[in-house]
Amino acid sequence: MNKLFASVFLRRHFYLMLMCAALITFLTQPVYADPVFETNAIIDSSDDSLDQYDPKGPASSGTIESSVEGWDVGANPDTSGPASAAATANDAGQGAAYAEGVFWAGSDQETISAWASFTESFTNTTAAAMSFSYSYSLPNPKLLLADYCYIGETDDPTVTVEFEYELTVDFGGGPDTILSTNAQLVGGMASHSLTTGGTDPLAYTAFTTSSNIFGYDFSSLSGMLSSNADPGQTVIINSYFSTSVTGPGYETGGGAYFGDPLDLSANSFSGELTFGQTNAVPLPSALLLFGPGLAGLAGLKKKFFSET
Numbered sequence: 001m002n003k004l005f006a007s008v009f010l011r012r013h014f015y016l017m018l019m020c021a022a023l024i025t026f027l028t029q030p031v032y033a034d035p036v037f038e039t040n041a042i043i044d045s046s047d048d049s050l051d052q053y054d055p056k057g058p059a060s061s062g063t064i065e066s067s068v069e070g071w072d073v074g075a076n077p078d079t080s081g082p083a084s085a086a087a088t089a090n091d092a093g094q095g096a097a098y099a100e101g102v103f104w105a106g107s108d109q110e111t112i113s114a115w116a117s118f119t120e121s122f123t124n125t126t127a128a129a130m131s132f133s134y135s136y137s138l139p140n141p142k143l144l145l146a147d148y149c150y151i152g153e154t155d156d157p158t159v160t161v162e163f164e165y166e167l168t169v170d171f172g173g174g175p176d177t178i179l180s181t182n183a184q185l186v187g188g189m190a191s192h193s194l195t196t197g198g199t200d201p202l203a204y205t206a207f208t209t210s211s212n213i214f215g216y217d218f219s220s221l222s223g224m225l226s227s228n229a230d231p232g233q234t235v236i237i238n239s240y241f242s243t244s245v246t247g248p249g250y251e252t253g254g255g256a257y258f259g260d261p262l263d264l265s266a267n268s269f270s271g272e273l274t275f276g277q278t279n280a281v282p283l284p285s286a287l288l289l290f291g292p293g294l295a296g297l298a299g300l301k302k303k304f305f306s307e308t
Contacts, residue, residue, distance in 0.1 A: 096259025
């Protein structure tokens with residue numbers, strides 16, 4: 001009878017120890033949601049029949065790509081211009097986008113754009129504050145203008161090309177902008193203006209590829225956001241970037257590039273979320289306590305049986 005009692009005692013406490021180990025694992029690890037990413041590419045024309053949209057996602061695995069391509073036919077088929085845009089994102093936190101277009105005489109005014117968004121979230125289920133970090137790396141953006149009719153920045157309409165990046169964090173009270181950068185290039189060969197802004201404006205250098213095409217290359221940007229999540233707190237991190245070109249409907253063109261959607265490994269945005277330590281007992285220590293606990297129960301059983 002005593003042997004039977006000891007055997008039941010051991011089995012019950014063995015399962016109890018397993019439950020305790022599982023509980024400790026839960027209390028020392030955040031509940032992490034799969035990253036959610038989405039993309040879109042758009043041609044928005046003054047002629048609604050030429051409009052195109054290609055939204056993809058939200059997705060949490062694999063790679064998605066939005067892509068549009070149009071051939072804007074104006075009053076004469078010989079005076080048409082191509083337009084294209086694409087955005088790509090994957091579950092490794094990489095993404096890129098571009099928009100470009102050529103606008104010949106008699107074509108419709110268009111805005112060509114592409115964007116991508118990454119969202120990561122977690123809940124601190126531990127009993128102590130948990131540190132986390134979000135590292136980000138931006139590619140070298142690029143803005144380009146082509147002008148074959150000598151327009152200026154004050155002409156109406158004129159060519160506008162731009163890009164934007166924004167990093168926000170929501171600790172439960174709504175998203176706060178932690179970092180942003182943007183640039184807008186307006187005009188043509190007669191005159192133009194370049195405006196940079198955001199919390200971290202990028203440095204730039206001018207380039208000219210021909211007598212009608214010029215633009216600016218921008219520096220890359222990388223860094224790390226580090227903060228803490230209180231017990232029970234849910235944190236949502238979002239990275240968003242976009243490119244766009246608006247053409248006036250005569251002999252001009254433009255391009256905005258934020259990485260290369262065709263080769264994310266070479267030139268793309270990347271973001272990664274990692275977690276630090278808490279003041280709670282970490283999982284390895286819990287396992288160290290779990291082993292001696294089992295050994296103690298085994299010794300107790302052996303002693304009990306020897307006495308009976």
